[in-house]
Structure formats: structure tokens, C-alpha cells
Amino acid sequence: MKVIYTDSLVIGGGLAGLRVAIASMQRGYDTIVLSLMPAKRSHSAAAQGGMQASLGASIKGEGDNEEVHFEDTVKGSDWGCDQDVARMFVNTAPKAIRQLTAWGVPWSRVKKGDRQVVINGKKVTITEKSDAHGLITSRDFGGTKKWRTCFTSDGTGHTMLYAMDNKAIELGIPVHERKEAIALIHEDGVCCGAVVRDLVTGELMAYVAKATTVATGGYGRLYAVTTNAVISEGIGSAIALETGVATLGNMEAVQFHPTAIVPVGILTTEGCRGDGGLLLDKDGHRFMPDYEPGKKELASRDVVARRMTEHMRKGKGVPSRYGDHLWLDITLLGKDHINKNLREVKEICEYFLGIDPVKEYIPVRPTQHYSMGGIKTKPTGESPNLKGLFSVGEGACWDMHGFNRLGGNSVAETVVAGMIVGEYVADHCAATSLNINTKLIEKFVKREESKLINLLNRDTGENPFKLKKEMQEIMMDKVGIFRNQADLETAVEELKVLNQRAKNIAIRNRISSSNPELVEAYRVPKMIKLAQCVAYGAMLRTESRGAHAREDFPERNDRDWLKRTLTSWPSEDMDLPEVSYEELDIMKMEMPPGSRGYGVDNTIHHPDTEKRVAQINEIRSANPDADRFEIQELLNPIEIPEKFKGKNERLGRGFK
């Protein structure tokens, strides 16, 4: 049995995982990254439009700061996020982006003087200040008060990932490619590594570590149509669930992006609308202002996606052989702008649709895009139930997004959380010594080995590809953008049946080395379990919050549902996850629940909300001279690793 020891094992080579590995290495700990493929191919590369950080250098970002970013993020989350974490995030984001600048990201920069932009369908000239020339610029995105989304054309994720992976290469961090973690090794509430399968040779081995960080991204592929990469199957979250100890948070919180192309579901960035693109219906009518007179096309994603669906249900969609869709019109932005700032979008349109977006409208419709749920962690990134297990990025429920993530906050989370959690991982490595019995390692490797042997030996049974398709259809049809009790109940029942059938998978290609069917065979049962967590959580949550929209319970119900869903799977024999809830304490919130300022406000308020508002007003009036930093400290003191505590400088304002 091959056993590999390290201090900090990172599962997943995207932005978040690499950042944790870098932090571990820089603090002097041995680290190994496991990746299904070369790290630079991770789904982080697909982030197009940008990263939010309140630098405020562009004229349209003027006045931006951590407070404004915090408010936008909390409103975006529909008050479902952990405000401590959102705070850690907004305060650290400017540092993360500045670090990436030093590491080589060629962020688009402010150019002094006049430039023409499109705002609300009209051409407008804005003038950038000369003292901002050469600083990182930003564009508008949905649900933000300021232009805060920093970008590199529309290849932001690509340039961030390349800079990050290059940094990891500089530091000599080994990335073990084509290796898949298929189970976590743990005992008595402590995680000490993973059972890993070599996807080429089929060899099983154990990686043993003081800290194990799961950074495997989202679970978009539970759905039939998604913008996500084919590897975004949630396997990292699933192996945490299968420990029976670690919990997953808010799995029912699944985001649909308004503008993926029809039919293949490839994303066109929110930057299209941020830069002035419009949504049109079959009559060429710009319908978003009818529903959202304030933010129009730039309300938060959950709201825009629902409005689009609502509008199509009224018969205003454009019929096609793939069902109805709407149009995204970026023709008004002009050729130069599209060629420079939306070139990936242009390539996608040319190759997959055979159209030129400079002249033609893009067929779009809301499509699964982001998983707010994931492995539940503390603000340090560690699982509250399983010591030594950390999680970061989309695969985690660190919980800065609550029930809806703002565009530009996801790549931002990967690098900011990677930075912060990376420090806590290193602290953990410093404070922990590994005390592990090789019998335990053997037990886990043997267990996985026998599962694989069973799969290889079974003569007849279920086809894993078919099971996956059935699951994806159920999720698509019944656990989608609008949800209701009847559909969700059916979904929960149907998924239960799939779970049973998945215990009897048989494969045709019965070899243990490189074998895509075998991979499918061991992943699909894991995916079905995750799907059950999503569907069951959605069925139980009888309210609407952020991306979780119940037709039968349209109100956001703070009184009964201001809480985080936690799912676990304590025993293999269970055919449903165990669900519990964790209250969000309003009395500790820096920003008590209120109206988002877009979408429909029909909130059923919690009695504490009024109390907390009064309390905050008292604190504010008792401290009339306190600046925003002191107020934050009074309202909600939070912990941030020492090295990231400093105030952030901004143009024309210094450190204020």
C-alpha cells in the first residue's frame, strides 16, 4: 500500500486550493495539491467578467469601500449569509487583488480622460481622473451600488488562475495530476487525509496529512443544463458528506445565471449587462425595467433569472426547437468594445452559435450556474464537526453568499478565502502533530478497494450514465429556478429510488486502470446523495430566500427561516440525509434584515430585527465621533489573521 505523507493536503487545484497550498508552503509546511487534471484547466479559468474588490479607482467606483461592498453582499445573500464571514471577505478583498497584481495578473487599468460607456441603454461620456491613470479599473455588475468588478477583459478567471498556478510552480508546490480523492480518512472526529485513486493506472493510495483541504468547486453537474465544467460534480463535498460526520450547508441554495447560451448552456458573462447590454423579448421589447425599474438588467442574478422566467411564462419568450429563450443584446456596445472587453463572449458566439454578437442578438436563458451550498465550515475554514478538515471556495459553505451570490464575488471568494483559510490551515499544521495508526489507513483503503472490486465484478445491473441522466432531469424539472411542494416531494421520492438503484451499478468495461465508465460508476452514487441533500433541503424550506424561490411560499420568512440548513449522512443505510438547522443570530448582525431594494419585498420579519435596529441606532448615537472602522468594531468585531488587518488605501482618501 502506497502512503504519502504531507502537512497540508489540498484536494483541488483551482484558485482556492492553490491559494491555500501557497499559504501553507510560504509558512514552511510541506504541501501537495491533488487535481483531476492540470491545475490551469480548473473551472476557475472559466470565470469571465471579474472579481469584486472595493478599490474605487474608476470614477464610477468613487466612494466605494468595505462598507458598501458589505451591504451589497449581504443584500445579495438575502440576509442568508454569515455576516462575520462577509466582513472578513470585504475587508480582505482589496489585499487579495493587490497581491495578485504583484503576482502577475494583467488587470485592465484606468485610462485618464473621456470614454464612452453605455448606461441604461444610452451612450454616455464619463471622464476618468488623471490621478487614477494606471490603477486597476472596474466595471458594473448586478446588485452592486458601485462599479466594483475588477477584470482582465473577459478572461479574468484565466489570468487569475495562471498567475496563481505560476506562483505555485515558482514555490515548487507539487500538483499530483489525474488523481482523485474518493474518500476521506478519519477517526474520532479527526480527518487525517484521503484515499486517492490514480485515474491513469487505477492504483489506490493513501495521502495522509495534518490538514486536509477540500477545494473541489461546485455541484452544477447535478443539473442537466449548467454553465459548469464537466468536472464540477461536487465529489469533494460528497466525500465529506460520506464521512457521516462533516455537514454540508445550505445545499438547496443553487444559483441560476440569467445569460447562458441556448441550448448548450455556456456562460456569457454578467459583464455583458454590466457594460450596458440589454435583455429583449420576442417583440424586441426591453422588459426588465417593467419589472425592476430601479436596477433593471442589473438586479441580482436570482431576481433577473426569475423575472426572465416569469416573462417567458407570459408567452414573451422566443420560441426555438430547444424551447423558449430571450435575447441578450450587446450590439449597442459596438465592435471595439466587444473585441476588447468581451472577446471570450464573442468567440463563444462565433463557435457555438455561428453568430456575430456585434451585429446579432444572443439567445440566452437562465441556467444552473453556482452552488452556494457546500461543506459547512467555521470562519476559519475548518469543519465544525471534523477536525483537520478544511474547505474553501465554491465547494465550501464558508457562507459569505447565503442564498444568492453576487456576480464577481465568486473568484473574489476563492482568492480571499484561500488567503484567510490558508493562514488558519498553516496555524493548524503548526499546532497539530500527526498521530495515526496505519491500521486506520489500511481500513479505509481496503474499504474503497472492495467497493471498486464489487463494481468490477458485478455482471448485470444499472447503467451509471443512465442513472446520472435521470438524476439530472429530476433536478432540472423539479428542483429548478421556481420550486413547489408537489414537485419537490416527487423529486425527493424519485431520488430515493435512484439512490437504491445506484447500489446495483454494473459496468461493461471491466478494467481497473484508466476507465471512464468506472469513474462514472463510483461518482454517480455520490452525486445522487448530493442531489438528495439539495432536493430535500429545498422541500423542507418553506419560504423563498435568494435563489431558493418557492411558488407556494413566496415570502422571505425571517421569523421562521433565518437559519442555515445543515445536512449529514450518518449511516450508509439511510436513504435520506439528516437535516438540522443553525440559527443566524440577528442580535449579532452588523446589518439586520431589511429590504434588498430590488425584487419583491414581502418579508415576514423576525421580532429581533426591530430590537437590533434600535440597538444599532443607540450605539451609533452614543458614539457620534466614531469612524466607520470603530462603528464596525462596536457592532460586530471579527477576527482576521493579523497580517491582513491593516486598513486599505484608496485613491484620494488615503486610509479613511
Place this chain on the structure above:
Amino acid sequence: MSDQERTLKFHILRYNPQLNGDTPEMKTYEVVEAPGMTIFIALNEIRENQDPSLQFDFICRAGICGSCGMVINGAPDLACRTLTSKFPDGEITLLPLPGFELIGDLSVNTGKFMRQMSERVESWIHDKYADNVDLCRLEERMDPDTADEIYELERCVECGCCISACATKRMRDGFLSAVGFMRIARYSLDPRDKRSDSDFYEIIGDDDGVFGCMTLLGCQDYCPKDLPHQTQIAYLRRKMALVK
């Protein structure tokens, strides 16, 4: 896109080096074409319905990640964004990218090659102060046009098509190739990287470097991202020739 249904014929190289005694052979699979079908869709259909052992790599399936380079009817390209409607006779031959270690069928190990390339050209910002930057302060300014130009050269997705299209690489195993030259060009343009031309000369100033290029420019012809290989190779050569 045509509405008329036709049957496509995929001729695919099959070989699994993991299996003792396996020998390379071409196998043909028939697939009924669907509107908007890409090679990504077709290969998955073959795997799911006809031959579950078929190996290939796709990740983003949107032309962004660079995983799916393969030789399609003689030309290296990204399979995910290649529409089957592009081939009027419906005959599509697929081979793995040459120049890389074969994993199986259409899957090759570009990762190992690219990591070595990155280590060889030291594909990172060389600035001893980079790790001591005060993250609280305003970032270093950069000319906006320079930033745009760097991005132009950084659009490489390491798909490996340039390697497979390179005759020099075929004759000279240690040849750095276009992907490496582009990376050097990107860093030499970046004011944050403090390396001088003579530092770069150490990396590419020989026949395994930029002077070995026979200027056949398959890289330019087949780069899926239309990167300016020709210009950059010429430019680097000129620059390197001037290094004393």
C-alpha cells in the same frame, strides 16, 4: 446548421497503453448528427451508448480550458468547440495530439509537458520585492495599453496544438516551442518582471530555443486562440540576436 439528419462516421485511434498487449488501431463509430452538435457531444454519445472505454479529455467544453486538443481531420484543434456541421462529408478522423505522452485513445498528458515548460522558462514574475509588497497600499500603476498587450499574450490556454503542429519540435525533442516562446514574450513585456534580455537569452538563446525554429509556423496556423506566434517569435529572435 442544417435540419437534415445525417449519419456521421467517426474514425478514432484506439490504444490503451495500460493494457498489456493492446495495439493501436482505428475504429469507426456511427453517430446520428443533431443540430448544433460538437465533437464534445458526439464523443460523449459514443462513450455512453457504444463504447464506455473510450478515453478523451474535456473540462470546460467552452473553448476556455484547453483540455481537448486533438487532431481533427489532420488539423490540431479544440474538439469542444468544433461543430460537426463543419465537415460536409460527415467523415471525421480523430487522433491524439502528437508530441505528448499518450494516456489512452485521445487523451494525452499535456500537464506534465506544460509544467516542465513553465519551470524551464520560469513562468512567473521575477521581482524579489513581489512577496513583500504592502498589500494595504495602492497597487503599482501600469500603463493601460501595456496591461491590454500583456493580456493579449496571456490568452494561451496551454492546449498543445502549437506543439503538435510544429515540425521543429518533431525533429528536436528538447525544442521549447511556441507555447514557451509566447510565455517568454509575455513576461518580457511585463514591467513587473525584472528579468533582462540577457536573462531570457539564457533560456531561449540556443537551438532548443528561439534560434532552432525553422519558421514553418504551424503554431501560427493552428493556434485556437489566434495568438501572434509569428510576430512574437520574430521579435524574440531579433531581441536575442542583439544580446551581447
